[in-house]
Amino acid sequence: MIFLIRPRLLREKFNGMSLWPFVIVRHASLLKDKVFLNHEKIHLKQQIELLIVFFYLWYGIEFLVRWIKIGDRYLAYRNISFEREAYNHEVDFSYLKQRKIWSFLNYLKSNSKGK
Numbered sequence: 354m355i356f357l358i359r360p361r362l363l364r365e366k367f368n369g370m371s372l373w374p375f376v377i378v379r380h381a382s383l384l385k386d387k388v389f390l391n392h393e394k395i396h397l398k399q400q401i402e403l404l405i406v407f408f409y410l411w412y413g414i415e416f417l418v419r420w421i422k423i424g425d426r427y428l429a430y431r432n433i434s435f436e437r438e439a440y441n442h443e444v445d446f447s448y449l450k451q452r453k454i455w456s457f458l459n460y461l462k463s464n465s466k467g468k
Contacts (some may be wrong), residue, residue: 354397356384366427371396373405392443399435399457408435434460 360379363370369378371393383389400408412435420429430436437460442448 354394369393371400373397373400373408387446388443391446391448392439394449395439395442395452396435398449398452399438402455411435434458 355375357375357377358379358381359377362377363379368380368383369376369389371377374397376390376393376397378384402408403411412433415433415435416429419432420426423429423432431440434457438457441460442452
C-alpha cells in the first residue's frame with residue numbers, strides 16, 4: 354500500500370480512494386485512522402481479485418445501474434457491492450485474514466437504504 358496525500362484528486366465529500374497499489378487521502382491524519390485504512394485495504398484486495406481493470410469496470414457499471422435504479426448518487430455509491438462489503442467489515446480488523454475470495458458477490462443484492 355502506497356499512500357498519496359492529494360486532496361485535489363478527490364471529490365469534496367470523499368476522504369480517500371484506493372487505486373491499486375495507491376491509497377489517495379485528503380489529509381495525512383487519515384493514515385492513523387485504522388477503520389479508514391482497513392476499509393481501503395478491503396478495496397485493494399477486491400481490486401487484486403478482479404485483476405484491477407475488471408474491478409474498475411464492474412465498479413463503474415454497478416454504480417451507473419444503481420444510480421439509475423435508486424435515483425440518488427450517494428445511495429448508489431453506498432449500494433455498490435464493493436462498498437457494502439468494505440463498510441460492513443471496516444471495523445473488523447481480522448476480516449481480511451478470513452475473507453473468502455470474491456466475497457463482494459454476497460453484497461450484490463440491492464439495498465436502497467444505503468447501509
